[in-house]
Amino acid sequence: MASGSNWLSGVNVVLVMAYGSLVFVLLFIFVKRQIMRFAMKSRRGPHVPVGHNAPKDLKEEIDIRLSRVQDIKYEPQLLADDDARLLQLEIQGNQNCYNYLYRMKALDAIRVSEIPFHAEGRHPRSLLGKNFRSYLLDLRNTSTPFKGVRKALIDTLLDGYETARYGTGVFGQREYLRYQEALSELATV
Structure with a gap:
């Protein structure tokens, strides 16, 4: 009978550890969700658009110039004439x-x-x-x-x-x- 009670105590320890880790994971998910909710609610979140408080003309000019960046292509010269290699x-x-x-x-x-x-x-x-x-x-x-x-x-x-x-x-x-x-x-x- 003594070996049976040791086995039950081992099962109990495993169950307590499993429930503890489950509670920890659920608590972590809840806290993360709350933090993200408050971050999205804040007026000035982590990502503010460029030119947020600028006049409309300036915003349009910024957007035009930023869209031109995608068209820039440059391929440098790989070997100079006096390269040591x-x-x-x-x-x-x-x-x-x-x-x-x-x-x-x-x-x-x-x-x-x-x-x-x-x-x-x-x-x-x-x-x-x-x-x-x-x-x-x-x-x-x-x-x-x-x-x-x-x-x-x-x-x-x-x-x-x-x-x-x-x-x-x-x-x-x-x-x-x-x-x-x-x-x-x-x-x-």
Whole structure:
């Protein structure tokens, strides 16, 4: 009989702990809900709109300027001409370690190329955020100097660009030179 009473006391301890934790969780939820209720009731809550007490004209001007922020796109030059990392490419060691440098050079090369992007009043830097493949294919299909360019040349250029930018495979010196050759050939057209 003594072992039965020990078992009951163990069950009682477990039940008391379970009820205690349940009461604690319910109390926590209630307190959190009350805090959120009073925070939402307060006149100046945690999030006040920009220009809350400003005149209507100023609010509209603030909204216009804040909406322009979403249209700002900037893609910096990845490698400067005097970058110390370029010296690593001249060393004939393990070239696979420096694939990222060739990728960066390939992405910078499109901006400094002689391809006349300004046919529509555009600058090479204004191609940010636009699908580069569709832009060049559109140029080839319209009446521009690119009309006679072979599709294979554009595909080589764009595959190299996409591999350099998004690819996970090797993009070394050989791939960069092939990409640079296609880029210079397209620029001479």
